[in-house]
Amino acid sequence: xxxxxxxxxxxxxxxxxxxxxxxxxxxxxxxxxxxxxxxxxxxxxxxxxxxxxxxxxxxxxxxxxxxxxxxxxxxxxxxxxxxxxxxxxxxxxxxxxxxxxxxxxxxxxxxxxxxxxxxxxxxxxxxxxxxxxxxxxxxxxxxxxxxxxxxxxxxxxxxxxxxxxxxxxxxxxxxxxxxxxxxxxxxxxxxxxxxxxxxxxxxxxxxxxxxxxxxxxxxxxxxxxxxxxxxxxxxxxxxxxxxxxxxxxxxxxxxxxxxxxxxxxxxxxxxxxxxxxxxxxxxxxxxxxxxxxxxxxxxxxxxxxxxxxxxxxxxxxxxxxxxxxxxxxxxxxxxxxxxxxxxxxxxxxxxxxxxxxxxxxxxxxxxxxxxxxxxxxxxxx
Numbered sequence: 001x002x003x004x005x006x007x008x009x010x011x012x013x014x015x016x017x018x019x020x021x022x023x024x025x026x027x028x029x030x031x032x033x034x035x036x037x038x039x040x041x042x043x044x045x046x047x048x049x050x051x052x053x054x055x056x057x058x059x060x061x062x063x064x065x066x067x068x069x070x071x072x073x074x075x076x077x078x079x080x081x082x083x084x085x086x087x088x089x090x091x092x093x094x095x096x097x098x099x100x101x102x103x104x105x106x107x108x109x110x111x112x113x114x115x116x117x118x119x120x121x122x123x124x125x126x127x128x129x130x131x132x133x134x135x136x137x138x139x140x141x142x143x144x145x146x147x148x149x150x151x152x153x154x155x156x157x158x159x160x161x162x163x164x165x166x167x168x169x170x171x172x173x174x175x176x177x178x179x180x181x182x183x184x185x186x187x188x189x190x191x192x193x194x195x196x197x198x199x200x201x202x203x204x205x206x207x208x209x210x211x212x213x214x215x216x217x218x219x220x221x222x223x224x225x226x227x228x229x230x231x232x233x234x235x236x237x238x239x240x241x242x243x244x245x246x247x248x249x250x251x252x253x254x255x256x257x258x259x260x261x262x263x264x265x266x267x268x269x270x271x272x273x274x275x276x277x278x279x280x281x282x283x284x285x286x287x288x289x290x291x292x293x294x295x296x297x298x299x300x301x302x303x304x305x306x307x308x309x310x311x312x313x314x315x316x317x318x319x320x321x322x323x324x325x326x327x328x329x330x331x332x333x334x335x336x337x338x339x340x341x342x343x344x345x346x347x348x349x350x351x352x353x354x355x356x357x358x359x360x361x362x363x364x365x366x367x368x369x370x371x372x373x374x375x376x377x378x379x380x381x
Contacts, residue, residue: 026081029054034200034209038193038220041185042201044209051075052091055204060183061163062279071182073205089180092207093157097140099170101125101345103160103184106199109215109349112206117154120146124340131336143169152177158205160184190256190278192265192351193220199349222352223265230267230359233366237269240362241288241295241322244302244314249282259300262351266358267366271295285316292320297327297361299377304330307380326379329361333378343376 024047033053034044043056055071070086080088097118098104104127107113113129114136122130122139130137140151151159159181161168174181182205186198196219203212240263243251252272253259257280260270271291275281283291292298298320304310307328311318322328334342347354356367357377364372 024050024079024081026054026084029081034204034213036194036197036200038191039186039189039197040194041188042198044201044204047081050078052078053204055182055201057183057185057201059188060185061167062165062188064163069183071180071205073207075207087180087182089158089182089205091205093205095155095157096206097151097154097156097159099143099159099161099168100184100187101127101340102186102348103202104130105346105349106202107206108346109199110203110206110208110211112208115206117156118151118159121340123338124336126334126336126340126342126345146170146173148173148177152179158182160202162187186348190254190258190261192258192262192354193223195258195348196351219350219352223355226352226355226359227265230265230363230366234267234363236363237267238296238362239271239294240268241271241292241298242300244304244310245285245288246302250285250288251280251282253280254278262355262358263299266355266361267363268297268358289316289320292317292322295320295322297329298322299329299331299358299361301328301330301380303332304328304380305332305335310380326381328380329374329377330380331376333374333376347376 028047029045031046031048033046036042041058044053045056046053052075053073055073057069059065059067060069072080072084072086072088073091074088075091094115095117096115098116099120104113104116104119104125107116108127113127116130116137118138118140119125119130120140120142122137138150138154141147156179159174159179161170161181162184184198186195189195197216200209200212200216203209242259252275254275254277255270255273263270271294301310304313307326310328317323331343332341353375357374359366360372360374361377
């Protein structure tokens with residue numbers, strides 16, 4: 001009798017423990033598994049005794065405040081935490097739709113680009129796998145004109161997307177179709193290294209975080225070595241103007257922006273000091289002319305592929321010093337036939353290579369003579 005009672009109590013205890021284990025609440029996911037060193041928009045957390053993880057994405061679109069989206073990444077058949085209302089995907093997602101070419105580049109860096117089964121605007125993507133495997137990678141269209149039947153036909157495990165000034169317009173339809181999605185906010189990061197670090201978030205989704213960390217780890221090392229090299233080689237800082245008008249306005253980046261940080265790290269002096277906000281601000285053409293007239297060089301000169309083309313677009317700027325001296329460089333060396341620019345694709349994952357280009361432009365003396373070839377940039381002739 002005592003043995004029977006003991007067995008019943010033991011069985012009941014085991015059942016209760018099992019139930020407790022299977023109904024772990026979302027509040028238990030507090031163990032930090034990966035806290036980015038440079039990115040501010042994501043974090044990976046876990047729970048004691050659990051293999052599944054939670055990818056938290058913070059403020060994933062412009063103007064977002066105190067906004068958090070979550071993706072629960074299931075391992076070993078573990079149950080979804082009680083109280084969880086975010087998106088769910090099994091670890092090791094193999095069929096991924098990428099709404100930005102940057103995500104393609106990140107998967108490529110991980111050696112997993114063959115997991116891409118759908119993209120937005122295939123003709124604008126530079127990645128060799130995507131361009132040479134049209135039968136395997138569907139072009140599902142652009143936000144606002146998505147072919148949802150084609151998207152569904154790809155049987156995606158996950159859609160990687162982004163928001164601009166709010167949640168993606170695709171969100172409600174994806175929820176209706178039962179297709180999991182995850183926001184990737186790399187474009188909001190001001191740190192060049194922070195943008196690249198998002199590949200670790202994608203690696204977590206594909207169940208290869210260790211590989212993601214290993215791929216990312218040498219990037220800051222190379223970046224910092226280049227930055228230190230140019231700092232030691234010169235005390236001169238050429239004044240740098242950027243951009244051309246877009247939609248009728250000449251936008252100038254913040255002093256804390258991605259491009260301003262790259263310029264500073266390459267030993268340059270970003271010429272526009274007025275904008276200390278967290279977004280680009282427009283200036284009029286007259287102010288742009290005055291800034292260009294004071295600049296030693298001009299970067300990211302719109303769509304211009306030659307100095308003659310730039311002069312015809314902006315004849316007033318022909319007599320500025322940087323134009324007269326031919327010190328105008330554009331980040332369109334790796335442009336494809338449709339106008340897709342690899343600078344905004346693989347360049348996001350390779351900030352050390354972008355920095356190397358800028359050092360070769362601003363301070364070639366800091367590099368060996370045989371180490372000055374430009375990868376993403378070209379001088380306008």
